[in-house]
Amino acid sequence: MKLKEIYELAVKMGMESDPRGKEQVLKALEKEKKRYEKLSEKEKEEYDLENLTNPYSDTRVYLGDLEQEIHTALVGIDMEVGEVLLADRLTEKGTKIDLIITHHPEGSGIAKLYEVMHLQEDILHQLGVPINVAEGIMAPRIGEVKRGLMPLNHNRAIDAAKLLGFAFMSVHTPADNLVTTYLTNYFNEKKPETVGEVVDFLKELPEYKEATKIGAGPTIVVGAPERRCGKIFVDMTGGTSGSDEMFAKLSTTDVGTIVTMHISEKHKKEAEKHNINVVVAGHMASDSLGMNLWLDKLEENGIKVIATSGLIRVKR
Template sequence: MGLSTDDIMQLSLDLVDWDDVPGDSTTYVPGEDIESALVGIDLESPELQLANDQDFDLALAHHPAGDEARLEFTEVLDKQVEFMTNHGVPEDVAEEAAQGIRDNAEYGAHAANYRHNPSVAELLDQPYMNIHLAPDELGRRLFVEVVEELTADATVADLKAAFNDAFPEIRNAATDIETRVGDDANEVGEVAVHHAAGTNGGADVARAYFEHGVDTVIYIHVSAIDAAELREEFAGEEKNLVVTGHIASDAVGLNVLVDALEGEGVECTTFSGCDL
């Protein structure tokens, strides 16, 4: 007897010791007796047809694809504030830094066709779900473990080498770890891993870290505009923004979930980024 979609969601929560399903994760079409799953970073309408054509019991996406997971996405952005305050950023400063991210997420969700992908799955009667924050949290914890093993005088180059050594998903990716602000020769100093907060923090969150004692911020992605703004503002201050790569970094945590599912007897076929 296979797992249900409820079982799979609960498994993801158990892996991070959480009680409640985050707002960015949901089941669009429930399923029972799941013994096979098509798993990827992004599964939308074409991939749902593929899953249905190839008789997969479940289509399991990482990124939110519609309905509640998009409309309630702003709930998980409280993690932005939590991570900043954990590194000494005053709460009022952290709240202000995160406000633009919240606004962008809310406006974007309001404008999106949040019914598109779920409605396709419903017509196909294809069990379909996405699990976003819990795998990202698994990845974040692994990132923190690597950071904590760095020596006191470690450089940005040392940090990048350590991540490549630790994570085959990052090592094998077509993208490289990039130093978007700062220099590889700089010491990393105080490091903040800003991952598993819904999305990257942009210039505002990195600035809040830099202005309150953090020397190196790790994002998994950042825009060119935000990076340029930070480079100009912190030129000569040996502040570093290291970007590990969006899809490769998502795969780190998602593959932990895949391993757990396979341990429960669900045969997983990975693609769309988590097959690195």
């Protein structure tokens, strides 16, 4: 596969598994195109044209010729300078690495991570929160995340990869969409009745089974095993954690249990206050599941995948 085909496949699969539905995603792209047309010439010079065809600002090719044929990819959840050096060392030892793929974004992908958080507004609306309320509670949180990303050394790993001649890309929200949709369908099929059963069913999946062995598996952080789970909301996409105000809003809907990758203490306290059960499925395991669903397709197309940096590689 060519580098551009790998990238396009990630975007395509992300759109097809987007919780908003593909029609809504296409509407968002059309809206973005109209916004671009209204920009001044100076603003257009600064505009990332990928936004016109890719709705996920955290998924980008940072380095490499898009026409380059890729045979072997080194893939991990966090690919920093150490992992770039690992790619170079593997190449020196005879395993030539053509492409480094990180799940968590670098460069512009991390700098503009906040842009994908608007996805959460539509998800909350689907769950029964009025869209004006969803947008209202997300706006300050998106601003908070944007400001928090400003001081980062965004290009550190990319600069290292550039010096060593590696192609480098990230696949974030598409993979998170994949795991979100996969687990939503999984729970709809399994129909757990209690929070404990939610955890048990998660542990039947190999990524979570492996994570459990090292103490990083699914855990109930709010609620108890015997409590009825009610409607399950798989909250695993949209950039990063949303507004802590969502728990109050969700308590008026059918949502009884949230299954998430991780949760802050502030968010946990809000969940407790509003009697919403929370299962932390595990960060690396959940990210791995989402990436694996995409990586399987790469391997079907002849790409050799070498897993590292927290990626629990499981083939389906």
